[in-house]
Amino acid sequence: MKFLYDLLPVILFFISYKFYGIYTATAVAIATTLLQIMIALITKKTVDKMLIFNGFIITFLGGLTILFQDKTFIMWKPSVIYWLLSAVLVISALLFNKNLLKKSLGTQIKLNDKNWSRLNIVTAVFFVLLGFINLYVAFNYDENTWVNFKLFGITGILFIYMIFVTIFVSKVSKE
Structure with missing residues (x-):
C-alpha cells in the first residue's frame, strides 16, 4: 500500500496530463506531494527524508515549468x-x-x-x-x-x- 501512496503524485500527474496537459499535471503533482508532506506532519510528526527531497525537487522544477511554460x-x-x-x-x-x-x-x-x-x-x-x-x-x-x-x-x-x-x-x- 505504501508503494501506491508513494506513486500517488506520479499517478495523478499521469491522469491529469491525459485530460488537461502537462502544466496542469505539473501543478497537480506539486500539490499532491505537498499534501503528502502535510499529512505526514499531521499524522506522524516526522516526514520521510525522501518525501521532503522529492517535494523540494518537484516544487522547484515544477514551479519553473509552470512559471516559464516550459x-x-x-x-x-x-x-x-x-x-x-x-x-x-x-x-x-x-x-x-x-x-x-x-x-x-x-x-x-x-x-x-x-x-x-x-x-x-x-x-x-x-x-x-x-x-x-x-x-x-x-x-x-x-x-x-x-x-x-x-x-x-x-x-x-x-x-x-x-x-x-x-x-x-x-x-x-x-x-
Whole structure:
C-alpha cells in the first residue's frame, strides 16, 4: 500500500496530463506531494527524508515549468532525483564511510560489508543510467511517450531492478 501512496503524485500527474496537459499535471503533482508532506506532519510528526527531497525537487522544477511554460524543467525532474540519489550514495560511502543502503535496509537484509558495498555501487550506477534513460526518452520522443514512460517505463525498470537485487541478496546472503 505504501508503494501506491508513494506513486500517488506520479499517478495523478499521469491522469491529469491525459485530460488537461502537462502544466496542469505539473501543478497537480506539486500539490499532491505537498499534501503528502502535510499529512505526514499531521499524522506522524516526522516526514520521510525522501518525501521532503522529492517535494523540494518537484516544487522547484515544477514551479519553473509552470512559471516559464516550459516542459523541459519537469522532464529533467526524474533524472535530477536519480543523479542526486546516486551522488548521495557514493559521497556518503567515500567521504563518510557510511553505506546508506545498509543503514536503511540492514535490519531487513543480512549481508556482509563487501556485499553491501557492491550493492551500493551497483545501485548508484543504476540511478545514473536511469537518469540518462529518462533524458533520452524525454528528448528523443514526443511528450506523450515521455509521460507514459515516466509512469510505466520507469516503474517497470525499478521493479526489474528490485528483482535483480532480490536475486543478488538471496545468492550472497548465504556467504
